[in-house]
Amino acid sequence: MSREQKxxxxxxxxxxxxxxxxxxxxxxxxxxxxxxGKALVxxxxxxxxxxIVTFVIASNSELSLIPPKEMIYEAIKNVISVSLxxxxxxxxxxxxxxxxxxxxxxxxxxxxxxxxxxxxKFLASVTFWPVAFVIAIxxxxxxxxxxxxxxxxxxxxxxxxxILVLTYVxxxxxxxxxxxxxxxxxxxxxxxxxxxxxxxxxxEEAQIGVIGRLFQWINPLAAVxxxxxxxxxxxxxxxxxxxxxxxxxxxxxxxxxxxxxYAAPGLRLEEGRGSRLWMRFSRTMGLGVIVTAIFMMGTxxxxxxxxxxxxxxxxxISINNMESKTVKASDSIFFDTVVTNTTxxxxxxxxxxxxxxxxxxxxxxxxxxxWSPERTQSIDSLAAGQSVTLSWRVxxxxxxxxxxxxxxxxxxxxxxLISHPIASxxxxxxxxxxxxxxxxxxxxxxxxxxxxxxxxxxxVNRRRNQNVDMGGSL
Amino acid sequence: xxxxxGPNVLSSNExxxxxxxxKSYGQRLALEGLTxxxxxxxxxxxxxxxxxxxxxxxxxxxxxxxxxAGHFVVDGIKSKHPEQIRGKIGVLPExxxxxxxxxxFEYLLYFGQLYGQTAADTTAIALKLLxxxxxxxxxNSLIGNYSHGMKQRLGIARALINDPLVIFLDEPTLGLDPRxxxxxxxxxxxxxxxxxxxxxxxSHMLSEIESVCDDVVILSAGQMVARGTVAEVIGRTQQNIxxxxxxxxxxxxxxxxxxxxxxxAIPSIMKVSPxxxxxxxxxxxxxxxxxxxxxxxYQINNSILSALIRAKIPILxxxxxxxxxxxxxxxLTEEVIT
Numbered sequence: 001m002s003r004e005q006k007x008x009x010x011x012x013x014x015x016x017x018x019x020x021x022x023x024x025x026x027x028x029x030x031x032x033x034x035x036x037g038k039a040l041v042x043x044x045x046x047x048x049x050x051x052i053v054t055f056v057i058a059s060n061s062e063l064s065l066i067p068p069k070e071m072i073y074e075a076i077k078n079v080i081s082v083s084l085x086x087x088x089x090x091x092x093x094x095x096x097x098x099x100x101x102x103x104x105x106x107x108x109x110x111x112x113x114x115x116x117x118x119x120x121k122f123l124a125s126v127t128f129w130p131v132a133f134v135i136a137i138x139x140x141x142x143x144x145x146x147x148x149x150x151x152x153x154x155x156x157x158x159x160x161x162x163i164l165v166l167t168y169v170x171x172x173x174x175x176x177x178x179x180x181x182x183x184x185x186x187x188x189x190x191x192x193x194x195x196x197x198x199x200x201x202x203x204e205e206a207q208i209g210v211i212g213r214l215f216q217w218i219n220p221l222a223a224v225x226x227x228x229x230x231x232x233x234x235x236x237x238x239x240x241x242x243x244x245x246x247x248x249x250x251x252x253x254x255x256x257x258x259x260x261x262y263a264a265p266g267l268r269l270e271e272g273r274g275s276r277l278w279m280r281f282s283r284t285m286g287l288g289v290i291v292t293a294i295f296m297m298g299t300x301x302x303x304x305x306x307x308x309x310x311x312x313x314x315x316x317i318s319i320n321n322m323e324s325k326t327v328k329a330s331d332s333i334f335f336d337t338v339v340t341n342t343t344x345x346x347x348x349x350x351x352x353x354x355x356x357x358x359x360x361x362x363x364x365x366x367x368x369x370x371w372s373p374e375r376t377q378s379i380d381s382l383a384a385g386q387s388v389t390l391s392w393r394v395x396x397x398x399x400x401x402x403x404x405x406x407x408x409x410x411x412x413x414x415x416x417l418i419s420h421p422i423a424s425x426x427x428x429x430x431x432x433x434x435x436x437x438x439x440x441x442x443x444x445x446x447x448x449x450x451x452x453x454x455x456x457x458x459x460v461n462r463r464r465n466q467n468v469d470m471g472g473s474l
Numbered sequence: 475x476x477x478x479x480g481p482n483v484l485s486s487n488e489x490x491x492x493x494x495x496x497k498s499y500g501q502r503l504a505l506e507g508l509t510x511x512x513x514x515x516x517x518x519x520x521x522x523x524x525x526x527x528x529x530x531x532x533x534x535x536x537x538x539x540x541x542x543a544g545h546f547v548v549d550g551i552k553s554k555h556p557e558q559i560r561g562k563i564g565v566l567p568e569x570x571x572x573x574x575x576x577x578x579f580e581y582l583l584y585f586g587q588l589y590g591q592t593a594a595d596t597t598a599i600a601l602k603l604l605x606x607x608x609x610x611x612x613x614n615s616l617i618g619n620y621s622h623g624m625k626q627r628l629g630i631a632r633a634l635i636n637d638p639l640v641i642f643l644d645e646p647t648l649g650l651d652p653r654x655x656x657x658x659x660x661x662x663x664x665x666x667x668x669x670x671x672x673x674x675x676x677s678h679m680l681s682e683i684e685s686v687c688d689d690v691v692i693l694s695a696g697q698m699v700a701r702g703t704v705a706e707v708i709g710r711t712q713q714n715i716x717x718x719x720x721x722x723x724x725x726x727x728x729x730x731x732x733x734x735x736x737x738x739a740i741p742s743i744m745k746v747s748p749x750x751x752x753x754x755x756x757x758x759x760x761x762x763x764x765x766x767x768x769x770x771x772y773q774i775n776n777s778i779l780s781a782l783i784r785a786k787i788p789i790l791x792x793x794x795x796x797x798x799x800x801x802x803x804x805x806l807t808e809e810v811i812t
Contacts, residue, residue, distance in 0.1 A: 018590045028584050036575055102571030110588040111561040269538050468577050469615040
């Protein structure tokens with residue numbers, strides 16, 4: 001029975017009250033997106049992509065050795081990144097596309113409030129996210145290989161992904177609001193997406209130190225990735241890292257507040273609000289974003305390393321290139337320590353010793369002799385302000401959660417004198433047992449998702465075609 | 475047609491009053507001093523060459539754009555309340571886009587509900603309108619499969635879905651075949667007369683304005699150069715045009731030579747010449763037709779006709795140059811431009 005027949009058959013029920021405009025716009029937009037529209041097609045492509053990636057990981061002998069915790073983290077990180085791109089494709093067209101297709105005017109000519117129109121469009125634009133996330137769950141489950149991080153991964157992935165998707169869809173709708181053509185809207189949206197994505201993918205070396213961390217912290221995507229990595233790979237309590245969620249939440253509030261409170265009431269046929277003051281402001285902001293991007297790209301590992309020094313300590317010891325890592329049993333890791341004499345005098349001989357404790361067994365010490373070919377190294381003397389770099393290798397022997405830290409011990413100047421050993425920041429190492437994915441085992445999930453979606457597309461379109469007259473023009 | 479509820483009109487059936495509207499884009503003045511009144515049940519033609527300010531005027535009156543100065547009132551609602559005004563007006567924009575994946579019925583249902591109507595009420599109105607515009611049989615077809623003419627009809631139905639008091643139609647017959655144009659013009663007349671709505675019709679087709687409109691506003695270079703009923707505007711301008719223009723008449727092709735001979739003998743006629751490819755048509759130029767006195771000019775016309783009738787030459791057509799809206803339009807817009 002068509003909608004018309006239903007309404008004619010039971011006119012009493014729906015006539016009780018008029019529906020709010022945001023709901024009408026939402027339903028119309030959702031129908032356009034999901035029935036023969038781009039949302040279903042994009043989600044189908046996304047499910048194929050997920051299937052291919054999963055199969056490649058399982059088939060490749062190197063990739064399949066990635067620890068499950070890291071697999072979960074990488075999978076959720078990529079699900080969020082790809083979902084943000086789908087959101088971009090949908091929302092960057094939401095207003096500028098209507099302008100281009102001349103369909104916005106008839107909408108603006110109705111007595112519906114501008115804000116309700118924006119709310120309806122916004123809600124429709126984010127409908128892809130729960131679908132995309134649910135599709136990813138079997139894949140993440142498969143890649144987790146029974147690891148306990150699967151549950152937290154899904155929980156935090158859903159929460160953080162939702163925050164980011166709402167933010168980015170809002171941001172791209174703002175871009176679309178201020179664009180007169182889809183070409184401009186897509187160009188600006190893709191540039192913003194790339195800016196956040198690239199800076200979140202900078203090498204680990206560029207993400208430490210005050211500057212590196214600052215840029216990671218202010219980039220919502222990088223901050224969420226960092227938070228997820230801490231929670232999933234290092235099993236750290238989330239409350240210790242809540243600071244990393246400040247920027248994504250603040251960015252979400254700013255973007256959505258701007259969209260609904262400032263931009264929405266001024267929605268009009270032409271792009272933007274037509275305020276010259278705003279145009280000047282947005283140009284300045286744009287320039288600021290470009291300058292920031294260039295600065296972020298220039299953030300070097302060296303810059304990050306310098307920030308570990310503490311002028312109050314006569315001797316400094318830092319670890320270069322590493323804070324935390326998840327590896328498989330039998331993997332080797334390499335890192336450097338930098339010892340610096342910050343005093344105005346030459347130092348005595350310095351011994352640098354490696355220490356490993358088991359975090360899962362109340363800090364029980366692990367004999368470094370089994371884990372490293374060299375337990376200690378020595379430095380004859382350091383001149384005032386001089387630094388020396390020492391290289392280390394650790395072989396992960398047993399699975400578990402361990403902390404590696406180095407201690408620099410100045411040689412005492414006499415038999416009855418003492419010295420003050422200095423400890424470095426620790427390396428939090430998660431060692432996972434050796435496991436391997438089976439290529440044949442992942443096939444049902446890799447192919448099942450796209451197949452189910454294909455069936456849904458077929459039945460939705462078939463049902464739609466039954467309700468409409470498909471005849472050509474008269 | 476759907477019966478409209480009684481309009482909350484201004485005085486004497488005035489449903490739209492525009493007062494001294496002005497708009498400029500940066501340094502360029504797009505519209506100045508637009509003042510007019512639209513009455514219920516009448517069709518007002520909006521005329522002007524490209525860039526005259528027609529689109530700006532329509533955008534302002536349909537609340538899509540704010541004027542720099544001036545104001546307007548629709549059914550007693552002042553222009554500072556655009557959301558309320560939008561509930562009272564229906565608009566067919568010049569370039570109206572349609573969602574390709576909706577059916578005509580779904581499209582009207584959607585827009586009807588956006589005006590605050592219930593689904594059941596909108597259903598009844600939508601089906602009635604689809605019937606009125608001749609799309610009832612194709613109501614469940616995807617709009618993407620519609621022809622241009624069908625889309626224009628659907629656009630008109632959409633403009634009427636909220637039972638508007640004032641209807642704005644911007645170039646409604648653009649791209650339609652002659653039959654489609656004729657049917658649409660009939661529909662516009664009915665909208666105005668049967669529903670009691672006021673219609674503002676923007677068109678480049680001067681003949682259709684002349685045949686459908688009761689009143690006319692002519693814009694040129696952002697200025698309003700004429701306003702009034704179609705007859706008033708033509709009459710007022712004609713007095714000036716007729717003094718410097720000529721006459722056109724059509725006789726049987728076999729009588730052309732004889733007609734020229736008779737006409738050349740009339741002292742007031744300076745020149746008689748056949749009109750190119752138009753068989754049987756002659757153009758007459760009058761010598762100082764009345765020295766500024768229109769009455770004298772009309773007497774000359776009568777003497778010409780009398781001479782031909784006396785000679786038993788059948789007159790197929792007789793036209794005073796400047797006696798049509800097109801001539802008035804050309805004259806007025808040319809004046810402002812020069």
